Amino acid sequence: MVPDPRPTPVPTWLDRARMPSHVAVVMDGNGRWAEQRHLPRTAGHGAGEEALLDATYGALAAGVSTLTVYAFSTENWRRPVDEVRYLMNFNKSLLERRQHELDDEGVRITFSGRRDWRVPKQVLRRMDEASSLTDTNRAMTLNIAFNYGGRAEIVDAVARLVADGVAPGSVSEKTIRSRLYHPELPDPDLVIRTSGEFRISNFLLWEMAYSELVFTDVLWPDFRREHLYEAIHEYQRRERRFGGLDK
Numbered sequence: 001m002v003p004d005p006r007p008t009p010v011p012t013w014l015d016r017a018r019m020p021s022h023v024a025v026v027m028d029g030n031g032r033w034a035e036q037r038h039l040p041r042t043a044g045h046g047a048g049e050e051a052l053l054d055a056t057y058g059a060l061a062a063g064v065s066t067l068t069v070y071a072f073s074t075e076n077w078r079r080p081v082d083e084v085r086y087l088m089n090f091n092k093s094l095l096e097r098r099q100h101e102l103d104d105e106g107v108r109i110t111f112s113g114r115r116d117w118r119v120p121k122q123v124l125r126r127m128d129e130a131s132s133l134t135d136t137n138r139a140m141t142l143n144i145a146f147n148y149g150g151r152a153e154i155v156d157a158v159a160r161l162v163a164d165g166v167a168p169g170s171v172s173e174k175t176i177r178s179r180l181y182h183p184e185l186p187d188p189d190l191v192i193r194t195s196g197e198f199r200i201s202n203f204l205l206w207e208m209a210y211s212e213l214v215f216t217d218v219l220w221p222d223f224r225r226e227h228l229y230e231a232i233h234e235y236q237r238r239e240r241r242f243g244g245l246d247k
């Protein structure tokens with residue numbers, strides 16, 4: 001079934017005044033979903049596409065300004081060569097299939113990750129095409145973490161800092177932050193991981209310093225906007241202090 005791209009009413013039990021601005025998701029559990037059905041792992045990734053689109057349109061309807069999804073990590077190159085090949089091709093073809101409908105909905109597509117390391121040229125070309133097609137859209141940003149590692153992002157930022165000749169006395173959170181992949185995006189308010197694993201797996205290490213974390217047992221291919229809304233509800237029950245005593 002193709003997800004309904006029209007914004008659906010957001011549940012009344014969500015506080016519209018306290019929506020997270022940036023939600024980030026570790027889309028985990030595709031392999032287990034496929035194994036439960038005696039299907040190859042890659043079938044699980046394929047089934048994850050519908051979940052991704054439904055979560056994106058659900059976030060859009062809720063007024064979330066940025067949704068970052070972990071689509072391929074710098075460590076995922078260690079997976080079997082066939083799966084890596086599938087994932088490269090899948091991410092490329094997903095953009096081909098979906099970039100126009102996302103564009104029609106006003107979604108800006110951006111990418112976080114290492115560009116100049118291992119990613120095939122044709123995949124990079126498709127990523128650039130999706131970014132430039134949607135560059136002026138402002139309804140929501142879908143930031144795809146692709147060939148992304150939190151440590152690699154910090155290493156790359158520090159390398160740029162050195163290349164820029166920043167003196168040791170001028171190294172600060174601000175000078176590092178401004179060299180991350182997308183310094184213009186706010187830090188995630190809420191990070192969701194599916195499939196019952198309680199790990200960060202090298203995702204947004206710098207940015208999630210004060211994010212609220214929500215873990216769900218739902219396997220990624222089964223994830224729908226309703227699960228996103230439940231996670232946002234959980235987030236809204238939390239008290240954020242950012243190291244201080246009061247909000």
Ligand code: FPP
Pocket residue numbers: 026027028030045048049052070071072073075076087091197199201
């Ligand atoms: C981190 O867990 C999870 C990811 C990097 C997400 C991987 C997602 C996919 C491969 C599917 C992408 C799906 C779509 C629809 C684009 P990990 O398994 O890398 O880390 P772990 O070994 O610590 O569990």
